Every structure is written in C-alpha cells, then in structure tokens.
Amino acid sequence: MFKTIKYEVHDRVAWLTLYRSDKLNAFTEEMHSEMLTALKDVERxxxxxCLVITGEGRAFSSGEDLDGVTEGLDHGHVIRKRYTPVLIQLAKIDKPVIAAINGIAAGSGFSLALACDFRLMHEQAKLVxxxxxxxxxxxxxxxxYLPKLIGHAKALELAVLGEKVTAEEAKEIGLVTKVIDGENWMEGVSSFAERLANMPxxxxxxIKQQLQASWDMPxxxxxxxxxxxxxxAGLTSDxxxxxxxxxxxxxPDFAGK
Known part of the structure; x- marks a missing residue:
C-alpha cells in the first residue's frame, strides 16, 4: 500500500517507519501523503x-529531500501544502505518540520528533x-514546540548555532525522555510503547488536551x-x-475506554 513508509499495527501499537533509507529518510511529497493516511488511521x-514513529536504517530523518529544492521554490507553499496537514493531524491524535530516534534527526526530521509526545533516543543518534x-x-x-521543552534561550541557541546535539546532551536539557543503548534499542522502544498501550x-x-490548553488560557x-x-475521565470504564x-x-487491566 505504501512506498515511502511502512505502517503496521502489533499488539495495540502502531509503527510508522520512514522508509527511504538510501536518502536518510528525507521527506518528499509522496512520503507526506502516505504519512497523513497512516496518521488518520491511528486516530480512528x-x-x-499508542503510535511509534521511527526511521529505517541509520537515520530517523534528515529533513526535506534537497533534490526537490530548486531556485525560486516557494518554501512557504511547501510547508502549507505538505508539512502543515501532517502536523495538524499528528496533534489531533489523542493517543500517546513516541518518536523513536534511531539515528540522525535533522531539519524537519528534528521538527517531527519535537511534535511527538515522547522522544526515545538511540545512544549514538544526533539532533541538529x-x-x-x-x-x-x-x-x-x-x-x-522547542522553547516549550527547553526554554527560549536554549531554543535560540540550537536554532542559530545549528550544532549537533548528542543523546546525552539531549537528555540533560530535557529534549528526550530516555536514552537507550544500541544493544537494547528495539526491546527498549517496544517495552516503552507497550507500557503506554496498556495505560488508560x-x-x-x-492530559494532552489539558497541557496544550494551558499555554493559551487564563x-x-x-x-x-x-x-x-x-x-x-470519570465517566470512562478505565x-x-x-x-x-x-x-x-x-x-488494573485498562481497556482504553
């Protein structure tokens, strides 16, 4: 069904894998269209x-595929047409979303990780x-998302200097939930996802709705x-x-209802 992503559901956990490893999982119009379809399925x-978003091979995502960037390109149009629908759909999902950062997450790949609820990071991965x-x-x-996670000053520093952030540095400044060593990577991600999938x-x-509203309401x-x-919440069977x-x-044996 998909060419640029893999989408599978196992034991109440959906796995969305960016699947252009030869291009470090760089984003294309086709990939965004396929991601949007998968995210809509997660919602309904x-x-x-629980949803896990990760990348195939040695990268999470290197961001936009620069092969498609030509002189005079309207970047604003690209954002409105391709990125915005994906981010809005991702924000609509009232289920926990995990970014499993298996390798480099750069540019809009970094942005995608920020838009998730939890970030699990391979010990050798980098953010930039x-x-x-x-x-x-x-x-x-x-x-x-970034200044809400790490504050204005640190967000400005990362954005302007553009330096790579290691997994340990990301953990120290509050960018990631957990750093997982390479030998236990898949086991660690799966275990974390299963834990969330078994919660109410x-x-x-x-909780996600309340936190988002807290930034905008008196x-x-x-x-x-x-x-x-x-x-x-009090009316739920959970x-x-x-x-x-x-x-x-x-x-408790929560059913998610």
Missing part, C-alpha cells in the same frame, strides 16, 4: 492505543537544527476546562477499573 483505529546551514529558519512547528488511553488524551477558563476534562483494582489490591 480503536485497536491502536540544520536549517541555518542553508539560510532558512526552523519550520514544521519546530519553534512552536482516554485519560492520556485528556487560569479561570483553564480550571473550567479542567473540571470538564475530569468529568469526562476509571471504574482503576478504582476497583485499587480496592481489590490488584493491578
């Missing part, structure tokens, strides 16, 4: 309770704001949204299961 597929090296600004939501999925979705409006969100499990002194 009740059997999916490559835009400045070709006279461009970070795009694909990069400067929307609707509560996670509500306190009084946010507290009202919080009360509504808690009401919705809440009832959690209470019963607590009273019965056992581990």
């Amino acid at each position: 597929n009740e059997n999916v309770r 704001q490559a835009f400045i090296h070709v006279g461009l600004i970070p795009d694909s939501g990069n400067l929307y 999925t609707r509560a996670i979705g509500l 306190l009084e409006l946010f507290l009202e949204k919080e009360a509504y969100g808690q009401r919705m 809440h009832q299961e959690g209470v019963h499990a607590f009273m019965e002194k056992r581990s």
